[in-house]
Amino acid sequence: MTTPTPPSSSTYAPGWYPDSSNPGSERYFDGTAWTSSVRPAPSSAAVDRPELSAKRTNILGVAALVCSVIGAVFACIPGALFVGWVLLPVGFVLGVVALFQKGKTKWQGLAALILAVVGTIVGVIVFVSLAAGAVGDAIDDTTTEEVASGNVAEAPAAEEEPAEAEPAIAPAQELVLGETAFGVDTESGMGWYAVELTNPNKDYIFSGAGIDVEAYDANDVLIDTDSSYGIILSGTSFYVGNFFDIGSAEIDRIEVRGPTADAATHSAAAETGSFDMGELKTGSEYDWMNVSGTVTSNFSEDQDMVRVDVVARKAGKIVGIDTTYTDRVPAGGTAAWNVDFWSVPLDSQIEAFPHL
Incomplete structure (x- = not known):
C-alpha cells in the first residue's frame, strides 16, 4: 500500500488523508498506522453549498405600505379626509395580496394592513369629532326668542288705546x-x-x-x-x-x-x-x-x-x-x-x- 504524502510535521495527526494508491479516495490514519478504512473523497461541489438566496423585495408590499402611510396622514387632516379614505382601502387590499406572494418578503404587506386599519379608525374619529363640533356650534349660534318676564302692567286708562298685537309668525314650509x-x-x-x-x-x-x-x-x-x-x-x-x-x-x-x-x-x-x-x-x-x-x-x-x-x-x-x-x-x-x-x-x- 502506498501511503499519502506525509504532512510537513514529523507525525500524522489522526484523520482522513488522500490515498495515492486509490485516486478519488481517502484512507483513515489513526495516529500510529494507516487503517483499512477507505471512503470516497468528498466532492468539491458538495463543499460550501451556497445558501438559498434571500427572499426578494416585495414591490407590491412596498406600494401597499406607501398607500397606507399617505392615507393615514391624510385621514388626520380635516380638509383632506376624502383622500385618506381613498388610499387606505387601496393600501389594505394591496397588503392582503402582498402577503400571499411567494418568495417575497411579507413585512411590508403586514405593516400596510395594520396601518390601513389604524388609519381608518383615526379617520372615523376625526370625522365624528368634526361633525359633533359643527353640530354643537350650530346649536350654540342658533338665534332663539326670549320671553321677557316682569310685573303685570296696570290696565290702561280709558283714553289710552290698547297696544297693537305682535304679528303672528307664519308656519315653516317643507324643503x-x-x-x-x-x-x-x-x-x-x-x-x-x-x-x-x-x-x-x-x-x-x-x-x-x-x-x-x-x-x-x-x-x-x-x-x-x-x-x-x-x-x-x-x-x-x-x-x-x-x-x-x-x-x-x-x-x-x-x-x-x-x-x-x-x-x-x-x-x-x-x-x-x-x-x-x-x-x-x-x-x-x-x-x-x-x-x-x-x-x-x-x-x-x-x-x-x-x-x-x-x-x-x-x-x-x-x-x-x-x-x-x-x-x-x-x-x-x-x-x-x-x-x-x-x-x-x-x-x-x-x-x-x-x-x-
Missing part, C-alpha cells in the same frame, strides 16, 4: 328637492351624487339637519347610503357626496331624505347670517382641473370648518363633484379655498356652494 345627479368615478370606482335643496323659509333654518341620500339598483335593491349633517340656511344650494360601498353594482336611481318642516327653527332673516361666494378660477395640470375661490361671511361670529360643495357641468349636465373645507371664515371676512377635480372634462363649468 323642496330640485335637480339630482349621480354617477361613478371610473378611477376610484366610487359612486357620487349631487342634490339640489331649497329652503323656501326666509325666517327659518334647519339646525343639525341630516340629509340622507340612498342609491338603488334596477331591482330596487338599496346599494349604499351617504349622510351629511349641518345647518340648512334659507335659499337654494347643492349638496354632494360619495357612495363608498357600491362594489360592482350599478346605480339606477337615488332617493333623498331630509328634515320635515316641524324640525325648522325660527330665525329672523335680519339676524341670521349668510355666505357670499366669490369669483371662481379654474386651471389644469396634467389631466386634472384645479378650482379656487373665496367665500365671504355675513355672520356676526367666526365660522369654523365651512364646507364648500363643488359641482362640474358639461353641456348643462352635472358630470362630477368634489368638496373641501375652510379652517375658518372670520366674522364679516373672507377666506380662500381650492379643490382638485380628477375625473371631469377640463372645459367643465364649475359651481360652488358654501355650507355650515
Whole structure:
C-alpha cells in the first residue's frame, strides 16, 4: 500500500488523508498506522453549498405600505379626509395580496394592513369629532326668542288705546328637492351624487339637519347610503357626496331624505347670517382641473370648518363633484379655498356652494 504524502510535521495527526494508491479516495490514519478504512473523497461541489438566496423585495408590499402611510396622514387632516379614505382601502387590499406572494418578503404587506386599519379608525374619529363640533356650534349660534318676564302692567286708562298685537309668525314650509345627479368615478370606482335643496323659509333654518341620500339598483335593491349633517340656511344650494360601498353594482336611481318642516327653527332673516361666494378660477395640470375661490361671511361670529360643495357641468349636465373645507371664515371676512377635480372634462363649468 502506498501511503499519502506525509504532512510537513514529523507525525500524522489522526484523520482522513488522500490515498495515492486509490485516486478519488481517502484512507483513515489513526495516529500510529494507516487503517483499512477507505471512503470516497468528498466532492468539491458538495463543499460550501451556497445558501438559498434571500427572499426578494416585495414591490407590491412596498406600494401597499406607501398607500397606507399617505392615507393615514391624510385621514388626520380635516380638509383632506376624502383622500385618506381613498388610499387606505387601496393600501389594505394591496397588503392582503402582498402577503400571499411567494418568495417575497411579507413585512411590508403586514405593516400596510395594520396601518390601513389604524388609519381608518383615526379617520372615523376625526370625522365624528368634526361633525359633533359643527353640530354643537350650530346649536350654540342658533338665534332663539326670549320671553321677557316682569310685573303685570296696570290696565290702561280709558283714553289710552290698547297696544297693537305682535304679528303672528307664519308656519315653516317643507324643503323642496330640485335637480339630482349621480354617477361613478371610473378611477376610484366610487359612486357620487349631487342634490339640489331649497329652503323656501326666509325666517327659518334647519339646525343639525341630516340629509340622507340612498342609491338603488334596477331591482330596487338599496346599494349604499351617504349622510351629511349641518345647518340648512334659507335659499337654494347643492349638496354632494360619495357612495363608498357600491362594489360592482350599478346605480339606477337615488332617493333623498331630509328634515320635515316641524324640525325648522325660527330665525329672523335680519339676524341670521349668510355666505357670499366669490369669483371662481379654474386651471389644469396634467389631466386634472384645479378650482379656487373665496367665500365671504355675513355672520356676526367666526365660522369654523365651512364646507364648500363643488359641482362640474358639461353641456348643462352635472358630470362630477368634489368638496373641501375652510379652517375658518372670520366674522364679516373672507377666506380662500381650492379643490382638485380628477375625473371631469377640463372645459367643465364649475359651481360652488358654501355650507355650515
